[in-house]
Amino acid sequence: MEKRKEEKEEIMTLEVVCPKCGYKKIIYAPKEKIPKCPKCGTQMMISEILTEGKYY
Ligand SMILES: [Zn+2]
Numbered sequence: 001m002e003k004r005k006e007e008k009e010e011i012m013t014l015e016v017v018c019p020k021c022g023y024k025k026i027i028y029a030p031k032e033k034i035p036k037c038p039k040c041g042t043q044m045m046i047s048e049i050l051t052e053g054k055y056y
Contacts, residue, residue, distance in 0.1 A: 017047035026050070 012029045018037035024047065027034065037044050 011051075013050040014046050015048040015050055016044040018042050018044050 011031070014027050014029050014034075015024060016027055016034055017024050018040065020042040021037065021040050023037050023039050023044075025035065025044065034044055034046065036042065
């Protein structure tokens with residue numbers, strides 16, 4: 001395991017949606033990957049980018 005301090009990493013708030021049942025979820029990329037829908041197991045897709053390139 002390598003230690004990495006990358007808290008300056010660019011964080012994007014993404015809204016993902018299930019194309020099948022319309023279930024929506026907010027994720028934080030790139031820390032979180034686009035998940036599968038908890039309802040029907042379909043690979044979710046990005047519906048909207050809410051915030052982009054937050055740097056501190
Ligand atoms: Zn679904």
